[in-house]
Amino acid sequence: MNPPPKFDITPTQEQLDAIERELSFQPAEASAAKTLSTDQVERFNRDGYLKNLRIFSADEIDAQRSYFDELLRRVIAEGGDSYSISSAHLTYGPVYDLLTHPKIVACVCDLLGENVIGWGSHYFCKMPGDGKTVAWHQDASYWPLTPSRAVTVWLAIDKADRQNACMRVIPGSHLHGHVDYRRSDRDEHNTLDQTIDDVAQFGQPIDVELEAGEISMHSDLLLHGSDANDSERRRCGLTLRYTTADVQAHLDWNQKGVVVAGCDVRGHWSNAARPGGDLEFAPE
Numbered sequence: 001m002n003p004p005p006k007f008d009i010t011p012t013q014e015q016l017d018a019i020e021r022e023l024s025f026q027p028a029e030a031s032a033a034k035t036l037s038t039d040q041v042e043r044f045n046r047d048g049y050l051k052n053l054r055i056f057s058a059d060e061i062d063a064q065r066s067y068f069d070e071l072l073r074r075v076i077a078e079g080g081d082s083y084s085i086s087s088a089h090l091t092y093g094p095v096y097d098l099l100t101h102p103k104i105v106a107c108v109c110d111l112l113g114e115n116v117i118g119w120g121s122h123y124f125c126k127m128p129g130d131g132k133t134v135a136w137h138q139d140a141s142y143w144p145l146t147p148s149r150a151v152t153v154w155l156a157i158d159k160a161d162r163q164n165a166c167m168r169v170i171p172g173s174h175l176h177g178h179v180d181y182r183r184s185d186r187d188e189h190n191t192l193d194q195t196i197d198d199v200a201q202f203g204q205p206i207d208v209e210l211e212a213g214e215i216s217m218h219s220d221l222l223l224h225g226s227d228a229n230d231s232e233r234r235r236c237g238l239t240l241r242y243t244t245a246d247v248q249a250h251l252d253w254n255q256k257g258v259v260v261a262g263c264d265v266r267g268h269w270s271n272a273a274r275p276g277g278d279l280e281f282a283p284e
Contacts, residue, residue, distance in 0.1 A: 035106040082125035083124065116242055170206070
């Protein structure tokens with residue numbers, strides 16, 4: 001496989017420390033919502049997440065799953081694994097279509113406003129019994145973006161429940177700002193490399209169980225993670241990341257960005273075109 005582009009490599013702690021970042025939650029304007037209800041936006045502001053928003057029908061998500069199955073087969077054949085399909089919208093047209101999908105973007109706009117950038121797409125696919133966890137963390141810790149005004153959409157490709165290690169969140173934890181973390185130990189089998197300890201001080205975890213074709217949405221400062229998948233069922237989700245056009249991206253991460261709503265008056269984000277390629281599909 002080709003080496004990842006520079007902007008797709010996780011920044012080092014030294015690189016992040018060199019960037020002056022504003023890491024605090026900025027609430028959405030509930031009265032401006034057009035797709036979500038006022039109550040949903042107010043709950044997002046309070047809890048830091050929403051769940052069980054239906055985007056795709058059974059037939060539509062079946063097509064998405066078939067596409068991912070073939071994509072995963074190819075990636076593994078080239079030496080990758082079920083976690084290595086990252087910044088996929090820059091390589092695969094159907095993932096670009098998901099990042100820019102009108103139903104998803106409409107929900108995101110109600111939380112971020114009129115000028116929205118889609119910049120991330122990463123399949124998190126836990127194979128049956130793979131033994132890997134995702135330790136408690138905040139997304140904003142990993143990203144060279146400022147201010148921290150980003151939303152992650154988690155699209156359930158497979159059904160995600162407690163048995164196959166769905167995502168877990170701590171409601172309201174995003175209101176505490178940036179939380180200290182430590183580097184994960186090798187024996188933790190953490191898919192990522194950061195761990196926040198003693199999360200009980202921030203509240204009780206909630207399971208974000210989703211049917212295939214549903215999405216959840218969470219703030220970049222929300223504490224979240226997931227256990228190891230010890231079941232006999234796969235658990236695949238596609239994370240789609242969005243921010244506002246006025247956010248500054250360092251370390252060339254602006255090269256990931258696509259204008260999905262409104263405009264980017266600064267011209268800061270690259271706004272790459274939809275990629276072509278031979279791996280396409282036509283959902284019915």
